[in-house]
Amino acid sequence: MEKQELLYEGKAKKVFTTEDPDLLIVDYKDDATAFNGEKKGTIVGKGVVNNRMSNYMFKMLEEKGVPTHYVQELSDRETVVKKVEIVPLEVIIRNVAAGSFSKRLGIEEGFELLEPTFEFSYKDDDLGDPLINEYFAYAIGISNRKEVEQIKEYAFKVNEALIEEFKKIGIKLVDFKIEFGRYKDEVILADEISPDTCRLWDLETNQKLDKDRFRRDLGDVEEAYEEVYRRLGL
Ligand code: C5P
Incomplete structure (x- = not known):
């Protein structure tokens, strides 16, 4: 399978068409952005880790x-991926308070939530991905009840599976963002699962092993990505 035309270039990935109309090739870059593109930089080796x-x-x-x-x-x-129509919803699940959740609710980062939360943001860069709920999604016509129910079921399943997977390598899954796509009458998990899209803290020391090191200028950014990669045995 070979790359044909550049279909789309995003903040962290390029997407190419292939000879098969149902398949695309994603090429992960080392470019990093934060705060809706306001902060820009490079995390050497990130593309390899995230892919x-x-x-x-x-x-x-x-x-x-x-x-x-x-x-x-x-x-x-x-990587070759199925060509989907991205559902314009960012799905965020949290197990521990951090980031925008802590800021919005005044709850200290690190507070272990009594149960996981589920939230939707409307995926729109110009608007800064505003927080919405499912009724907004129905009202503006970006999804429907059947699709949202399926997304919720998969998202909680992803959370359970990721918690377990990260626990095995001494990492606490604080929160993460996932995206779904429509493919042949089905909704499937798309985009990526990486230190760009998850908050990952060392189980023993709470050391941050994710993009917050870049967002917050904590240093050792590349080392954090490499550490997760190494622990996964990749
Ligand atoms: O910033 P906030 O606390 O809402 O982020 C929650 C989780 O979603 C974090 O793991 C963050 O990395 C991820 N996220 C993302 N892309 C966004 C917004 C958040 O991957 N546009």
């Missing part, structure tokens, strides 16, 4: 009954 880690997690999730867009890893940075 290989996402593929590892997608394969694991498929085995647990969550369909994903993953098809085949081509190289360290390139």
Whole structure:
């Protein structure tokens, strides 16, 4: 399978068409952005970590009954995926208070939530991905009840599976963002699962092993990505 035309270039990935109209090739970059593109930088090696880690997690999730867009890893940075129509909803699940949740609710980062939370943001860069709920999604016509129910079921399943997977390598899954896509009358997990999209804290020391090191200028950014990669045995 070979890259044809550049279909789309996002903040962290390039997407190419292929000879098969149902398949695309994703090429993960080292570019990093935060705060809706206001902060820009490079995290050397990030593309490799995010590509290989996402593929590892997608394969694991498929085995647990969550369909994903993953098809085949081509190289360290390139993967063949199913061509989906992205549902314009960012799905965020939290197990521990942090980030915008802590800020909005005045709850200290690190507070272990009594149960996981589920939230939707409307995926729109110009609006800064505003927080919405499912009724907003129905009202503005971006999803429907059947799709939202399916997304919720898969998202909580992803949370359970990821918590378990990270626990094995001494990491606490604080929160994460996932995206879904429509593919042949089905909704499947798309985008990526990586230190860019998850908050990952060392179980013993609470050391941050994710993109917050870049967002908050904590230093050792590359080392954090490499550490997660190493612990996963990739
Ligand atoms: O910033 P906030 O606390 O809402 O982020 C929750 C989780 O979602 C974090 O793991 C963050 O990395 C992820 N996220 C993301 N892309 C966004 C917003 C949040 O991957 N656009």
